[in-house]
Structure formats: structure tokens, C-alpha cells
Amino acid sequence: MARPGSRSSGRYRYLPFLSAVLSALLAGAGCSGKQPPGYQGYVEGEFVHVSSSEAGRLVRLSVTRGQRVRADTPLFALESINEAAAQRQARQRLSAAEAQLKDLRTGKRPQELDVVRAQLAQAIAEEKKSAADLVRDEAQYKAGGISNARxxxxxxxAESNAARARELSSQLDVAGLSARDEQIKAQVANAAAARAALEQAEWTLNQKAVAASGAGLVFDTMYREGEWVRAGSPVVRLLPPENIKVRFFVPETLLGTLAIGKDVVLHCDGRPAGIPAKVTYISTESEYTPPIIYSNETRSKLVYMIEARPSADEALELHPGQPVEVKLR
Incomplete structure (x- = not known):
């Protein structure tokens, strides 16, 4: 029997520990054989940079970072004094052009027609009187009572009064007519140009107040109220949930088993259950192990980048830059 402190007794003292380690390794090997392999990845967001096509001073910023907004939620507004004045001016020009077109189409006013009718009645009366005078003077001339000059x-x-009556009768007919076709066409074009100018002014004014085109997270705001914003410069960065994706890398040997639409499961810290997602992109170019995901096992192997997207509801729990583990189904 070995004495205490001998070499053989020390060897036997470590047997329980080695047995426990061996049991753990065998159990781990058994579990890893049943579970699908996991691949490290990270969350990435495709941001929407919301801006205005017009420049101006930022007078109202209606959202803050971290706020979730719905579609049509007001985001920000720029100073719009000049644009509002231009809209009013364009509206007044359109009203003037349409009124002038209406006037050309309707002819003279009823009061003006009444004046022409009265003048025509007076001319007809004078025509009748002068015609009667002519008949009487012709009889007197034949009788030798008046001279030829008279x-x-x-x-x-009599001829002058008859011509005046015909003139006023023609004026009355013309007064009831609209303007000439060419004049009306020209005014129609002027009214259309004024309407287009109004639409342009309204569009420019609407660009000074911008709302969200869809639901999303206000990831960042780039300006403060009172600052000057250049045309096209982003004021708010939105992250719609449908624009959240996961990038992970798989070895070349596994590439043939993947296809667009394949189901995967995302695992992240703080959530026991996995998040379902679908493969939406498979890179066509190989690359070495990316420096962001470094491991001794894969550093010398070629990998392919894969992108997967969860549903919009599930994506709300993911954040850009967050590490995840992706398992294939």
C-alpha cells in the first residue's frame, strides 16, 4: 500500500478531478453534435437621412433622439416667410388671370348692352323721321316748293341716320359675343402658367415642413433650433424597423447550403428566445475572416458575407452594432 506523501498517492488524488473534466467534455461534445452550428454576426441599420430640398433656418425640431415615430409625424420645420409670400402672390396672379379669361368669354356686361340698345332705339327713331322728311321734300321739290340743294x-x-342705325345694330350683335378665339387661347395659356406657378410655390412651401415618410426610430438629430440648414443637408436620421439587418460570415464549405429566403435564427443577449429571420443577400465575393469578428479558428479561411432580415416587429429589439449569433435551420 502506498505511503502518504508518495508519488502514487498524488496520482490517485487527481483522478476524481480528471474524471469530472472528462465527463464535462463528453457531455459538451454530445450536445454540440445535436445543435446546429452558430456563426457570429452583428446588427446593421440602413438609415434614412431626412432633409429638405430648400435651405433655411431651423425654427422647430419636433423629435428627439431615441423617439419612435409613426408615418406622417412632423419632424422639423424651416423658416418659410418668403415661401409663404410667394405662394400668396402666385394665388393672386392666378385669380387675376382666371377673371380676365371669364371676362373674355362672357362679352360685355348687361349694363353696357343696355346703353347700346338705347342708342340703337334713338338712331332708329331718327332714321324714321329723316325718311319721312325725305318723302315730304321730294314731293315739295316736284311741286317746285324747295330747291335741289334742300x-x-x-x-x-336720311342716309346718315340709316347708316347710324345699322352701325349700332351691329355693335349690339358684337357686344353679345365673346372675344376672338385667339385671344381666349392666349388667356387660357396665361391662366395655366399662373396655375403652374402656384403649384410650384406651394410645393416649395411644403418643403419647409418635413414629416416622416414611415414609422421608425429617430436615431440622431443633426441640427439644433436656430441653426442654418443648407439645402439637402440631413436634419434627422431615421431607422425604419424594416431597414435593420444582420450580417454574418459563413465558411466557403457551407455556401452551397444557403439560398435567398432561407430561415435562420438570431440569438442575442437579454433574450432567451431566438429571433427568426430570412436570408436576403449572399455575397458573390469571398474574403478573409473580417477583422471585426476575430477568432483563431477562422482567421486563415475564406468566408462569405451573408445578410438576413427579421420581421419589422422583431427588428425593434435589435440595435445597430449589437453582436448576435446566427444559427441555420
């Missing part, structure tokens, strides 16, 4: 004067007055 008869010529009466005849000229």
Missing part, C-alpha cells in the same frame, strides 16, 4: 341735304341726312 332736297340733297334731306336725302343725305
Amino acid at each position: 332736297l340733297d341735304e334731306t336725302r343725305a341726312r
